[in-house]
Amino acid sequence: xxxxxxxxxxxxxxxxPLTAGVSVIIFxxxxxxxxxxxxxxxxxxxxxxxxxxxxxVAKAARIRWWKVSVVGLLISVLTGTGALLAGRSYxxxxxxxxxxxxxxxYELPTATFFDLxxxxxxxxxxxxxxxxxxxxEGR
Amino acid sequence: MPQLELVLPAVVFAPFAAxxxxxxxGKFAGQRTGVLMVLAAxxxxxxxxxxxxxxxxxxFVREWIxxxxxxxxxxxxxxxxxxxxxxxGIGTLVGIYALGYMPALAPRRLGQFYAALLAFMGAMxxxxxxxxLILLFVFWEATSVTSFILIGFWYEQEEGRKGAWTALQVTxxxxxxxxxxxxxxxxxxxxxxxxxxxxSRELQARLAESSAxxxxxxxxxxxALTKSAQWPFHFWLPRAMVAPTPVSTYxxxxxxxKAGIFLLGRMLPLFGAAWLWTxxxxxxxxxxxxxxxxxxxxxTDLKAILARSTVSTLGLFTAIYGMATPEQDALGIxxxxxxxxxxxxxxxxxxxxxxxxxxxxxxxxxxxMPVTFTLAVIAAASMAGFYPLLGFHAKEAYYESLLxxxxxxxxxxxxxxxxxSVVANALIFAAAVRFVAGIFLGKPSEHVGHAHEAxxxxxGPPAILAGLALVMGLLAPTxxxxxxxxSSHLGASIHVAFVPAPxxxxxxxxxxxxxxxxxxxxxxxxDALRGWRPAWLSTEYLWDAAMAGVVAGATAFSSRWQSGSxxxxxxxxxxxxxxxxxxxxxxxxxSLRDVVVHFEEMQWYGVALCAxxxxxAVMVVRSRTRIGAALALTxxxxxxxxxxxxxxxxxxxxxxxxxxxxxxIFILLVLYFMPPFRIDGFSPMRKAFHVALSLAVGVCxxxxxxxxxxxxxRETHNLAADYLTRxxxxxxxxxxxxxxxxxxxxxxxxxxxTVLMVVGLLVYGLLRSRRRSP
Numbered sequence: 001x002x003x004x005x006x007x008x009x010x011x012x013x014x015x016x017p018l019t020a021g022v023s024v025i026i027f028x029x030x031x032x033x034x035x036x037x038x039x040x041x042x043x044x045x046x047x048x049x050x051x052x053x054x055x056x057v058a059k060a061a062r063i064r065w066w067k068v069s070v071v072g073l074l075i076s077v078l079t080g081t082g083a084l085l086a087g088r089s090y091x092x093x094x095x096x097x098x099x100x101x102x103x104x105x106y107e108l109p110t111a112t113f114f115d116l117x118x119x120x121x122x123x124x125x126x127x128x129x130x131x132x133x134x135x136x137e138g139r
Numbered sequence: 140m141p142q143l144e145l146v147l148p149a150v151v152f153a154p155f156a157a158x159x160x161x162x163x164x165g166k167f168a169g170q171r172t173g174v175l176m177v178l179a180a181x182x183x184x185x186x187x188x189x190x191x192x193x194x195x196x197x198x199f200v201r202e203w204i205x206x207x208x209x210x211x212x213x214x215x216x217x218x219x220x221x222x223x224x225x226x227x228g229i230g231t232l233v234g235i236y237a238l239g240y241m242p243a244l245a246p247r248r249l250g251q252f253y254a255a256l257l258a259f260m261g262a263m264x265x266x267x268x269x270x271x272l273i274l275l276f277v278f279w280e281a282t283s284v285t286s287f288i289l290i291g292f293w294y295e296q297e298e299g300r301k302g303a304w305t306a307l308q309v310t311x312x313x314x315x316x317x318x319x320x321x322x323x324x325x326x327x328x329x330x331x332x333x334x335x336x337x338x339s340r341e342l343q344a345r346l347a348e349s350s351a352x353x354x355x356x357x358x359x360x361x362x363a364l365t366k367s368a369q370w371p372f373h374f375w376l377p378r379a380m381v382a383p384t385p386v387s388t389y390x391x392x393x394x395x396x397k398a399g400i401f402l403l404g405r406m407l408p409l410f411g412a413a414w415l416w417t418x419x420x421x422x423x424x425x426x427x428x429x430x431x432x433x434x435x436x437x438x439t440d441l442k443a444i445l446a447r448s449t450v451s452t453l454g455l456f457t458a459i460y461g462m463a464t465p466e467q468d469a470l471g472i473x474x475x476x477x478x479x480x481x482x483x484x485x486x487x488x489x490x491x492x493x494x495x496x497x498x499x500x501x502x503x504x505x506x507x508m509p510v511t512f513t514l515a516v517i518a519a520a521s522m523a524g525f526y527p528l529l530g531f532h533a534k535e536a537y538y539e540s541l542l543x544x545x546x547x548x549x550x551x552x553x554x555x556x557x558x559x560s561v562v563a564n565a566l567i568f569a570a571a572v573r574f575v576a577g578i579f580l581g582k583p584s585e586h587v588g589h590a591h592e593a594x595x596x597x598x599g600p601p602a603i604l605a606g607l608a609l610v611m612g613l614l615a616p617t618x619x620x621x622x623x624x625x626s627s628h629l630g631a632s633i634h635v636a637f638v639p640a641p642x643x644x645x646x647x648x649x650x651x652x653x654x655x656x657x658x659x660x661x662x663x664x665x666d667a668l669r670g671w672r673p674a675w676l677s678t679e680y681l682w683d684a685a686m687a688g689v690v691a692g693a694t695a696f697s698s699r700w701q702s703g704s705x706x707x708x709x710x711x712x713x714x715x716x717x718x719x720x721x722x723x724x725x726x727x728x729x730s731l732r733d734v735v736v737h738f739e740e741m742q743w744y745g746v747a748l749c750a751x752x753x754x755x756a757v758m759v760v761r762s763r764t765r766i767g768a769a770l771a772l773t774x775x776x777x778x779x780x781x782x783x784x785x786x787x788x789x790x791x792x793x794x795x796x797x798x799x800x801x802x803x804i805f806i807l808l809v810l811y812f813m814p815p816f817r818i819d820g821f822s823p824m825r826k827a828f829h830v831a832l833s834l835a836v837g838v839c840x841x842x843x844x845x846x847x848x849x850x851x852x853r854e855t856h857n858l859a860a861d862y863l864t865r866x867x868x869x870x871x872x873x874x875x876x877x878x879x880x881x882x883x884x885x886x887x888x889x890x891x892x893t894v895l896m897v898v899g900l901l902v903y904g905l906l907r908s909r910r911r912s913p
Contacts, residue, residue, distance in 0.1 A: 031872035034790040042797040049804045069896040095871040111881040121892045125899030132906040133808040
């Protein structure tokens with residue numbers, strides 16, 4: 001089903017970066033507005049699937065997606081462990097306040113790092129399955 | 140003395156550090172890694188000597204798990220120190236021997252071998268020197284695990300794997316049972332400290348009065364008896380003889396199998412007064428003593444002879460503790476360790492020289508291997524109990540205690556125990572004579588044709604052990620002093636005389652010798668006795684059958700439940716969901732009747748959406764093709780998303796749309812691999828089951844959702860309001876859904892994403908391996 005389709009390819013050239021970009025925005029705004037690591041990850045995987053369908057499995061398989069999910073889990077677990085090392089309970093989050101030059105006062109909850117892990121795991125796992133399934137089909 | 144206090148943990152933990160080093164060094168050094176073993180063992184030995192020289196018991200206590208009153212507590216009392224000296228001393232000799240014995244293998248593998256041997260030594264020292272029962276258990280199981288690695292050294296061979304596996308099954312299971320006993324003791328007495336338990340009369344009285352007393356006793360005995368290969372758990376030890384000879388010497392003659400005996404010695408003050416103690420231990424000990432001695436005489440493999448006689452002697456020690464006559468334990472254990480260690484090493488030398496261990500194929504080696512022959516004669520003489528060797532004194536002390544044991548005195552039981560002991564000792568005598576005669580005397584067989592004397596690296600260690608058996612036998616006053624000082628019984632006062640006093644013990648020794656010579660001549664006749672027992676009537680057979688049964692049961696269970704049918708899995712999951720939620724509803728006294736539905740609030744678009752949802756659901760079920768069902772399911776999902784538009788829940792709407800898109804892609808990808816869609820093939824019964832299950836799921840979920848959104852529920856159990864108010868204040872996020880996921884319930888999420896990642900890895904691994912294999 002990964003046939004050579006010019007229409008899909010033309011659309012994908014715009015749609016894939018657009019979807020990926022939106023997924024990043026959705027991820028970043030997740031703490032206060034609709035969004036978050038999980039759905040942003042699913043959306044990024046949707047972009048990945050579109051890329052796979054338009055440009056073929058071989059190109060999509062250039063990234064070892066399972067490694068992405070492993071990195072994600074590491075980030076999540078390490079975020080939780082940070083609190084443990086600071087003497088508080090596991091997964092106890094806090095909020096960091098920054099004073100940035102242009103943006104002004106900026107809040108960064110450590111939960112965002114945890115959410116980044118979720119994002120990467122969802123993206124990595126879904127893409128692993130997609131790529132493996134598609135390769136299976138090409139056999 | 141603060142320095143002396145630190146010697147204690149150094150003695151126990153230095154071997155573990157050396158083991159880690161050996162793993163690394165072994166990659167380059169190979170066989171020479173053994174030097175590390177010798178150095179570590181000698182270091183521990185010197186440390187133990189320093190502790191012994193201190194005179195008073197040294198203790199080392201650090202907090203470990205204070206909430207459970209478990210501490211990292213070591214203590215060098217005389218009996219523990221005696222064991223530690225034995226372990227590190229023989230460890231040094233075995234390390235030297237292994238340098239000459241181990242064949243040239245891959246360096247990495249030899250490194251692993253020495254690492255396991257070092258770790259074993261550390262664990263064994265830990266068992267000997269632990270004061271805390273839980274710590275003792277940890278070291279105890281560590282010896283089981285490391286001995287598994289060591290016994291299974293020749294893992295390419297079926298026998299090697301089997302022997303290691305059986306040993307681990309029996310000893311590790313016994314250890315876990317023992318842990319349960321320890322915990323019962325700890326809970327009853329409020330402490331795991333051996334020192335407190337064995338010295339405080341008050342704690343002992345409290346334990347004796349509690350209902351946990353008998354279970355704790357039996358559980359702990361199970362641990363001791365499995366470790367020391369007592370009947371009916373004796374079979375693992377002969378099987379473990381597949382190990383390299385240094386391992387057999389170290390684990391199965393000198394140290395590990397004595398851990399059970401050691402534990403009995405430790406527990407005697409605590410449980411010795413119990414009425415169950417003697418009735419359990421004395422019969423088991425004597426039965427093992429006799430059975431092992433008989434099997435030692437009839438076995439044909441050199442190491443099997445020694446293993447069986449070891450089982451026998453361990454039975455003797457069990458009986459000694461069973462009779463509560465522990466004064467002689469240090470003497471007996473030391474005597475056994477010296478001669479049996481030497482004999483095992485000699486068996487290894489003989490195997491090295493002749494490439495066989497079958498005593499029927501050996502003979503006449505005395506001229507070719509004079510040094511080994513001399514050592515074998517000394518060690519076997521000690522085993523047989525010849526004057527003036529150490530074995531003789533140990534046997535005398537045993538007979539002496541039989542005559543005066545308070546538990547036996549004057550009863551008919553006493554005579555029976557004496558007769559059984561003399562017969563068993565005579566069998567051991569005959570086995571010792573046969574060992575020497577079979578290997579070294581007679582005419583040289585064709586197997587010994589090219590045999591030659593071993594190098595000093597090989598005969599040195601047994602020479603030291605045999606020398607100890609001889610010298611300690613001659614230096615009777617020193618032996619007496621040391622035996623009393625290191626006994627588990629404080630203030631022991633056994634007598635070891637250079638010139639034995641005439642009396643009953645000496646007479647019994649004479650009878651033993653006479654009977655032993657008789658048994659040696661009549662050994663062919665004794666051998667014939669073996670045939671009376673059917674093969675299935677051995678604990679070895681029953682154990683194997685039980686283990687095979689466990690595997691068969693697990694296989695049957697797995698193949699029934701993990702049938703590979705997705706419908707079966709889904710049905711199971713749904714049944715569980717319905718069962719659990721149904722139970723919750725029933726527990727809360729709720730049913731469909733309590734659901735409040737306000738039809739007047741519904742709008743035309745709500746009705747229209749619900750009608751379309753229902754229609755798409757019907758289409759899923761009625762579809763004749765899989766792709767049709769998939770498309771209908773997708774339609775159903777997007778209509779559900781529309782429902783969230785109506786109810787203004789943007790976050791869930793977004794999720795729903797994305798999930799629907801991705802799962803549609805997913806379904807289309809897997810569609811290609813699905814088997815033919817044959818929904819008509821189901822029996823009416825099965826269809827009815829599916830319908831009933833679906834209905835139950837629908838009703839349960841519907842009821843649940845209606846309840847959780849009903850005003851009555853919101854007023855009483857308002858979790859949502861709690862989360863909504865705390866979301867911004869506590870976690871700095873206005874999106875409560877996200878805050879719940881990443882902050883309030885972060886640990887749940889953590890587990891979920893781990894599962895997700897593992898699923899991805901599994902799909903990757905399964906599909907890859909399937910593609911690679913043709």
